[in-house]
Amino acid sequence: MPFSIQVTDPTKANELxxxxxxxxxxxxxxxxxFEDGTxxxxxxxxxxxxxxYNLTSRQDKRHQMAVDHVTGEVVGTARWILPEHLRDPKLKTWPEARVPSPSIEDDEKFRKDFEDATDEEGRIKHLRWDLMEVRNTPLEEIDARIVHSHGPFLTLDYLSTAPHYQRxxxxxxxxxxxxxVADANNLSTYVTASPAGLKLYLNHGFEIxxxxxxxxxxxxxxxxxxxxFMIRKPEQKS
Structure with a gap:
């Protein structure tokens, strides 16, 4: 099943x-x-x-997707967060993964669609926010400690593969x-992984x-x- 890696396309939002x-x-x-019944x-x-809106409104993010050559369907997607010192647009860090800025008309539409799909505080609808707080608070504390002690990082924010395209x-x-990109910039890479993704990261040099x-x-x-919580140190150029 041949596929290619491309910059993420906002028009593919439904597939993504x-x-x-x-x-x-x-x-x-x-x-x-999520709330019961969702x-x-x-x-x-x-x-x-x-x-x-999320894809086009954040200059510190980089986005790529995997597309099946035969069907044209999106079969995977990843979002990365650049460290602060590489976020200046003048540096043109990882340009092939930077989603182009939308037109004024598209930007207005993207913003309205985003607002329609979030609550009055700009949060995702249908989430159990009391549970989210219990789950996220300790993770955020650990994350802050690791970033302070071991950063800066190129951070993998999420990585998803379509179920029928896994492995x-x-x-x-x-x-x-x-x-x-991390190796080219002498950066460590950081990810928070679930048990399902653990083997992938261990196989690519990450350590817990x-x-x-x-x-x-x-x-x-x-x-x-x-x-x-996993870190991969940059590979040294020979």
């Missing part, structure tokens, strides 16, 4: 949202973050509404693009620097959720 949701909806620790189709629809090299290809496990039975969790 489906990949992002379908790849995680099978994870009970992710699905439980369907995958709802999450896909509202994610697709938010995506174009076909898409995740590795998207990951390698970022690692090449901290592990966090949380019981949340009060919110319906039936087993601990585990997160691995």
């Amino acid at each position: 949202a489906k990949v992002m949701t379908d790849s995680r909806w099978v994870d009970p620790h992710w699905k439980i973050l 369907t995958a189709d709802q999450v896909i629809s509202e994610t697709a509404q938010r995506l174009p 076909k090299g898409v995740g590795s290809a998207l990951l390698r693009r970022g690692l090449e 620097v901290e592990t966090f496990s949380l019981e949340y039975a009060d919110f319906g969790g039936t087993e601990p959720v585990v997160d691995y």
